[in-house]
Amino acid sequence: MVRRVVLLKLKPETSVDEATRESKRALTPLPGVLSVKTGAVPDDDDYNFAITLDFDDLDTVAAYVPHPDHRKFVDEYLLPRSEARKAFNVVCQ
Numbered sequence: 069m070v071r072r073v074v075l076l077k078l079k080p081e082t083s084v085d086e087a088t089r090e091s092k093r094a095l096t097p098l099p100g101v102l103s104v105k106t107g108a109v110p111d112d113d114d115y116n117f118a119i120t121l122d123f124d125d126l127d128t129v130a131a132y133v134p135h136p137d138h139r140k141f142v143d144e145y146l147l148p149r150s151e152a153r154k155a156f157n158v159v160c161q
Contacts, residue, residue: 069102069160070123072132075115077152084108084117087149091119094141100128114152129157 078087088106095104102122109115123129132138146153 070126070129071158071160072121072123072129072155073158074119074121074153074155075109076117076119076146076150077115078117078150082149087117090141090145094137094145095119095121098132098135098137100124100132115154117150126157126159 076087078084084107091106092104095101100123102124103120105120107118109118121132123132
C-alpha cells in the first residue's frame with residue numbers, strides 16, 4: 069500500500085472544515101483512491117491542513133496525479149486557497 073500525504077497551509081479565509089468537505093467530495097471518487105482522510109496539523113507554522121490518500125501501489129499514484137479531475141481540484145480549489153503545499157508518498161509495509 070502507498071499513502072500519499074499532502075500538507076497545506078490554508079489561507080485564513082479557508083477553514084479546515086471546508087477544505088475537508090471539498091477534499092473528500094472531489095478525491096474520494098477518483099480511480100485508484102482507496103481512502104481519503106483529512107485533518108488539522110497542530111503546532112506547525114508551515115502547514116495547518118493535511119490530506120492522506122491510500123492507494124494499492126506507486127503505479128496507481130502515478131496515474132492519479134495527472135488525472136483530469138484531480139488536476140481540476142488542485143488547480144481550481146487547492147491552489148487558490150493555500151499559501152504552501154508539499155506532497156510525498158510513503159510505501160507502507
